[in-house]
Amino acid sequence: MNNLVKAGMTQKLFTLLFFIGVTFATQAQDKELPPNSTKYTIGEINVTGTTSYNEQTVIAFTNLKTGEQIFIPGTKISKVLNKLWDLGLFSDINIYVTKITGDVVDLEIEIQELPELAETKIRGLKRKKKKEELIKENKLTAGKRVTENLITTTQNRIANSYKEEGYLNAKVKINTVKVEDTLPNSNKVLMVVDVDKGEKVKIDDIQFNGNEALSDAKLSKQLKKTKEKKFWRFWKRSKFIAEEYKSDKASLIKKYKEKGYRDARITNDTIIKKDDNSIVLELDVEEGNRYYFGNISFLGNSVYSDEQLKQIVNVQKGDVYNGTLLEKQVADPTKPDAVDLTNLYQNNGYLFSTINPVETRVYNDTIDFEIRISENKIAYFDHVTVTGNDKTNDNVIYRELRVKPGQKYSKSNVVRTIRELGQLGFFDPEVLEPQFKNVDPNSGTLDMVFPVVEKGSSQIELQGGYGGGGFVGTLGLSFNNFSIRNIFNKEAYKPLPMGDGQQLSVRAQASSFYETYSLSFSEPWLGGKKPVRLSASLSHTVQYFYNAQQRDTDRNRRFLITGGSLGLAKRLRVPDDFFTLSGAISFQHFNLQNYNTGLFTFGDGYSNNLALTVGLSRDNTATNPVFPTSGSQFSVTAKLSPPYSLWNGTDYEALNQQQEDGTLTAAEVDQEKFKWLEYYKIKFNGTWYNRLVGKFVLKTSAEYGFLGAYNSDRGVPPFERFFLGGDGLGGFSLDGRETIALRGYPNQSLVPIDRSSLSQATQNDGATIYNKYSLELRHPITLKPAASIYMLAFAEGGASYDGFRDFNPFQLNRSAGIGLRIFMPAFGLLGIDFGYGFDPIPGTTGSNGWETHFIIGQQF
Known part of the structure; x- marks a missing residue:
């Protein structure tokens, strides 16, 4: 051993000594020491190489101490080596014996520290956001230690991510450049990532081998997202995406299993490169027997x-x-x-x-x-809680829950609760998801938590523009989660008393020739114990006589309308609890003061409209009221005035005869007829929502309306009529008219034809019958609480008639087009439609052509 310790001895000998020791240490599993180990006392310990750590820090971490006795070869040195490697901070570690004096040994620890990442630059990509995403996804943050494994892994991950998107020729190259730094022992590098994603590879052809039961066309149809290039297929991409291809192969086998071929499998699938930008897919299918x-x-x-x-x-x-x-x-x-x-x-x-x-x-x-x-045990709810509601009061939420503590578990009730919370309109329906807590099969209990995310539920309507010969201004406020009981509680104004689920709306509209004001209130749970909705409204309108030619308003000639309504609606339990029965009483008083209009033949007088409206509806749409994806809505309503003719003693046949004889003027006869309006109105509306493929939803609807008279001599009044065509926005209305949207035509333009004169009927008269059918294909862009946006394509048709003698449900005014809807809680629904009318407006010839419709505050 002393022969090895000499001035100028080579590092190779020291390294050999070290690795001999390591080898003996790892092989001696049943022995503490190798047979030729010698005991030494540690003298000096030196640290060399490149490191940003000081010498004492490294020595302290090794637990080697001057004066400590160790065996060489022995396990102590190998443990120190492994401990340093485990830090992941070094690229090379060597321990040398530099001097031996008697039984004292001096050691040298040589380490090469891994470089530290100073910055990452992405080249070859244009979008800054995409560069930032790559850095974030691969965790290439400053200060990270740069290893060969990091470089290789990052390179492969980025290349594979592009290949999964269809860039099969994507290439990624990573280089590191040392960064000069003024700090001593600095070891920082700049990582340069060169990305060449190339062009997306397209599928030139898809070939199937071995299939007999299902044709090539049927198999290709199962590859929903893997399509070959066709010049006519502009709505389906032909780019190759590995993950989608994998999913499509599973769908292909699933189709075989649906047809009875249980053992069907793809024995081989090959990607054949045709050129740099196109490939051929070849699939070998083994169908097996039909079962x-x-x-x-x-x-x-x-x-x-x-x-x-x-x-x-x-x-x-x-x-x-x-x-x-x-x-x-x-x-x-x-x-x-x-x-x-x-x-x-x-x-x-x-x-x-x-x-x-x-x-x-x-x-x-x-x-x-x-x-x-x-079957196991029956499960019961132990605790049911709602979290996340900071505005809506607990009782408003808990009364909608279909699950209660102590109640037997029911999946349908959990699903129904999610629907009811979404339908409230106070929470984001896209993130409503129940959470199961403390599920215990042994005791048969579980806790259920419904986390909610509040969203804005109040709306403001502020509009201004020119229309009808002058400036029209509108201010409306709608509070959809109001609390009227706290209206005198100053502490509840944040900024308004909210949280009880009530609705309060205030609206004012004015121009140079009319003013209208309205107030409405709705309480969905009257008394707080049962789902009985109370609704009330008041309105007042003043219309001044306006000369359109002279653009002059005569305020001494006016038409006043004052009205109100009071209604109740109760959720039923049979046939199921999706049904609602409603009833409302409404009253309108019309007062004409030196005002001649097409509605009446008299300029001074009055008329009253007292009616009872009864409706039966069913709504099981889910879950988002802005964008329903399933379910249906049905409603049948009847609006009935009292049959005054039965008891008022007036002979209307005689009145009509006196008008024909000239004994009474038309104004006198109309004043008698219209003192109290007499009519009945029946309407039906049905809407279905069906999810098709992906997020596409098909909305199908049909609606009908009929206005009739009890007494044929009294006739149908020129009120409460249907006006078909356009965007469906009613605007300013005096006579209770209903505007029915039919895109592709001007507003209220589809009126009946007077068959006797073949001329267009007076627009103010409207129609007594209408029918409308609609198909609307919808797809969401985003359904976030801040703004829900979806696009649509529609095809619809409808018509209106003066009576059943003209009614033909198949003779329709047809249209088609596209549109966009944006729903923001603060402003309600906004949208635009571009519709093409295929048929002429009554009284004209030729297709109506394109119409643009702006939607403000309409139904979804």
């Missing part, structure tokens, strides 16, 4: 009989084997309210039940199944 369902039995069920379970499964012996169908009949994860075995049990308390279909016998082309059920 059929045999006997299906049940094991472990005691709550439900075999017959009850068979009705849910709905698979008969001899049916073509469909593995996908059987899985869905057991548990369909795509539909929370599906009619399947899992929901059958979970909707009746059996949260801990497990259901597994098992193949018990395969013979010839038949498969027998046994559905094994473990």
Whole structure:
């Protein structure tokens, strides 16, 4: 050993000595020391190499101390070496014996510190945001130690991320450049990442081999997101995305299983490079035999009989084997309210039940199944809580919950609770998700938490513009989570008393020739114990006579309308609790003061409109009221005035005859007829929402309306009529008219034709019958609380008529187009539609053509 310790001895010998020691230490698993080890006392310890740490810090970390006795070779040195490597701070570590004097040994610890990342530069990408994303995703932050593994891993990760997006030729190269620093022993580098993503590789052709049962076309159809190039396929991309291709292959096999080919598989799939920018996909398919369902039995069920379970499964012996169908009949994860075995049990308390279909016998082309059920204990809710509501009062939320502490678990009630909370409009429906806490199968209890995120629910309407010959200004405030009980509580104004779920709206509109004011209030839970909605409204309008030619307003000639309504709506329990029965009484008083209009033949006088409105509706749409994705809405309403003709003793046939004879003027007859309006109005509306592919939702709707008279001699009044066409915005209305949207045509332009004169009817008269049908394909852009935005494409048709003699539900004014909707809590719904009318406006010839419609505050 002394022969090795000489001035000028080479590092190779020291290294050899060290590794001999390490080798003996690792091999001597059953022995503490190798046979030729010698005991020494540590003399001096020196640290050399490149490091930003001082010498004493490194020595302290090794736990080697001057005067300590060690064996060379021995395990002590190898442990020190491993400890330093585990720090991940060094690229090279060596320990040398530099001098031996008797039994005293001097040691040298040579370390090379890993460089520290000073900065990362991404080259080859234009977007700054994408560069920042790459740095963040790969954690290339300043101060990170740069290792060969980091460089290799980062290089591969970035290249693979682009390949997954279809850039199969993506190349990534990483270099490091030493950064000069004024600090001593600084070891910092600049990392330069060169990215050449190239062009996206497209699929030139997809070839299938071995398929007989399903054609190439049917198999290609299953590759939803993997499509070959076609000049006519502009709406489907043909770029190759590895993850999507993997998913599409699974869908292809799933299709085979739906057709009975249980053993179908893809034995080989090859990507053939045609050129730098295109590939050919070749898939070898092994179909196997077609199978059929045999006997299906049940094991472990005691709550439900075999017959009850068979009705849910709905698979008969001899049916073509469909593995996908059987899985869905057991548990369909795509539909929370599906009619399947899992929901059958979970909707009746059996949260801990497990259901597994098992193949018990395969013979010839038949498969027998046994559905094994473990029912376990009934689960009960222990605690039910809502978190996150800082504005809405707890009682407003808890009264909508369909789950209660101590209640038997029901999945359908949990799903329904999510819908009810979303329908309130106070919370972000896109993040409503129940959380299961403290689930204990042994005791059969669980806690349920409903986290909510509050969103703005009040709206402001502030508009100004020129219309009808002058400036029109509108100011409206709508508070959709108001608290009227705190209106005199100063501490509740933050900035207004909110949180009780009530609605309060105030609106004023004025121009040079009219003023209108309205106030409405709604309490959804009258008394706080039952879902009975109370609604009330008041309105007052003053219309001054306006000469459009002279653009002059005569305020001595005016038409005053004062009205109000009071209504109740109760949520029913039968046929189910999605139904609501409503009733409202409304009254309007019309007062004409030296005001001649097409509505009346008299300029001075009055008229009254007292009516009862009864409605039955059903709404089970889910979950977001701005963008429903499923469910339907139906409503039937009847608005009825009292049949005054039965008891007022007026002979209207005689009145009409006196007008024809000239005994009475038209004004006198109309004044008598219109003292109290007499009519009935029936309306129906049905809307369905169906999710198609991805986030696409199809909205289908149909609606009808009819206005009739009790007394044919009195006739249908020129009020409460239907005006079809345009954006559906009513604007300023005196006569209770209803404006029905039909895009692609001017507002209120689709009026009936007077068959006798073949001329367009007076627009103020409107129609007594209308029908409308609509298809609307929707896709969301964002559904965040700050702004919900979705685009749409529509096709619709409708028509209006003077009576049943002209009614033809198939003779429609048709249109189609596209649009955009933006819903912001502070301003309500805004939108724009571009519609093309395929048919002429009544009384004209040729297609109406393009119309642009702006939507403000309409229904969703």
